[in-house]
Amino acid sequence: MKRLILLAAVLLSFSACSTTPSSNNANTSNTPADTNANTSATPKAEATTPSDAITAREKEIWDKIKAKDNAAVGDMLTDDFIYIAPDGIYDKAGTLNGLKGFEPTEITLSDWKVLMLDKDAAVVTYTVKAKGMSNGKPTPDTPLRASSLWVNRGGKWLGLYHQECEVKPASTPPPSTAKSPEAKASPGGMASMPACGNDDATAREKMVWDDLKKKDANGFANYLADDALEVEPDGVYDKAGSVKMVTQFDFSKFTLSDFKTINIDSDAQLVTYMVKGPSPGSGPQGERHTTIWAKHNGNWQAEFHQGTPVQAAPPAAKK
Numbered sequence: 001m002k003r004l005i006l007l008a009a010v011l012l013s014f015s016a017c018s019t020t021p022s023s024n025n026a027n028t029s030n031t032p033a034d035t036n037a038n039t040s041a042t043p044k045a046e047a048t049t050p051s052d053a054i055t056a057r058e059k060e061i062w063d064k065i066k067a068k069d070n071a072a073v074g075d076m077l078t079d080d081f082i083y084i085a086p087d088g089i090y091d092k093a094g095t096l097n098g099l100k101g102f103e104p105t106e107i108t109l110s111d112w113k114v115l116m117l118d119k120d121a122a123v124v125t126y127t128v129k130a131k132g133m134s135n136g137k138p139t140p141d142t143p144l145r146a147s148s149l150w151v152n153r154g155g156k157w158l159g160l161y162h163q164e165c166e167v168k169p170a171s172t173p174p175p176s177t178a179k180s181p182e183a184k185a186s187p188g189g190m191a192s193m194p195a196c197g198n199d200d201a202t203a204r205e206k207m208v209w210d211d212l213k214k215k216d217a218n219g220f221a222n223y224l225a226d227d228a229l230e231v232e233p234d235g236v237y238d239k240a241g242s243v244k245m246v247t248q249f250d251f252s253k254f255t256l257s258d259f260k261t262i263n264i265d266s267d268a269q270l271v272t273y274m275v276k277g278p279s280p281g282s283g284p285q286g287e288r289h290t291t292i293w294a295k296h297n298g299n300w301q302a303e304f305h306q307g308t309p310v311q312a313a314p315p316a317a318k319k
Contacts, residue, residue: 051114054124054150057157062107070096077159078151080262084163084272084288086311089260095162104132104139113236115229115304117268117294120152123304125231127167143167145231147306149292151264160262161270163290165308168233196223197298201271202259204300205291212251217243225294225301232307242305253278267295268303275307285310 064072074096083090090098108129115123125147132139149161198204204223211219221243230237230245237245254277262270271293276286292304 050116050122054114054122054157055112055126057150058124058126058148059109062104062109065099065102066104066107068103070099073099078153081159082161082260082262082272084161084290084306084308086165086288086308089272089288101135102132102139103134104130106131111236113229115227117292117303118265121264121268121294122150123229123292124148124150125229125236125306128164145233145236145306147231147304149264149270160264161290163231163288163306163308165231165233165306170234196300198300201261201269201291201293201300202273204293205259205271205273206256208291208302209251209254209256212246213254215247215250217247220246223302225296225303228301228303228305230305233309251277264292269293269300274310285312 061073061076064076074092077092079092081092081095083095109126111127113125117123125145128144128146129141130139131141143166144164145167146164147162148159150157151160196204196207198207208220208223211223221239224239224242226239228239228242230242254275256273256275258274260272264270269292270290272288272290274286275289287310288308290306291302293300294303
């Protein structure tokens with residue numbers, strides 16, 4: 001049952017539109033106030049900025065889900081769409097199939113943040129609270145941190161990726177045998193040196209983890225864009241928050257596997273993979289991590305990251 005609920009949350013995050021946001025590279029903004037999906041979507045005329053346009057379309061897709069119009073939802077996703085769920089990774093067909101038993105009656109969306117990667121790609125992250133039925137049973141009321149990637153293909157905004165995790169309190173870092181150094185500020189901002197020109201997303205991600213394992217917080221910070229966002233069960237972090245957080249953990253015993261890369265466009269890539277280690281969040285089953293990289297002036301920088309603790313798949317619904 002839980003998987004179907006989480007599957008539903010993913011698709012609620014995508015919609016297609018013909019309005020192309022103006023280029024505003026890596027710009028973030030927040031949309032105040034909660035939005036209940038029982039109300040009508042924001043009219044197109046009210047979307048005055050790229051961020052407003054994206055959140056308006058994001059809300060609009062909930063109407064399609066409530067109407068059980070899976071065909072319309074499918075038209076809003078790319079053919080290479082992926083959904084990173086606690087119990088697995090699903091393609092477009094698997095995600096749409098998971099929506100069939102979901103019947104939401106009340107949806108609340110809040111805590112909006114939009115990150116423009118370039119003029120043709122944007123990430124939106126927000127909190128979802130749902131009420132309704134899943135395969136004839138009430139849905140859990142656990143809020144989710146949801147994130148979606150939209151891409152402009154042929155003048156139409158389509159969903160390429162979605163991921164979510166349950167909202168949880170902050171984890172207690174495991175004890176470390178050595179003190180982790182804190183990142184130092186530089187005159188131009190915290191560790192603002194560009195990342196690298198390596199076009200292999202998997203190789204870049206492994207380089208980031210090499211610095212984490214060496215407790216090199218400054219090296220880690222160098223890979224992050226100045227306006228980078230990180231979404232975790234215990235919160236949404238900016239660059240400074242992410243750097244501070246990694247100094248509290250010992251990453252030396254973590255392992256990485258199951259890498260998959262998707263090219264978003266010529267200047268953006270998504271890489272997802274499995275992480276296993278001793279942290280309370282990952283546990284023996286691990287976490288599914290995703291990083292979105294963007295190329296700026298020939299150098300790749302990490303713009304967005306989300307981690308989702310792995311959960312076992314729930315029993316299949318009885319027919």
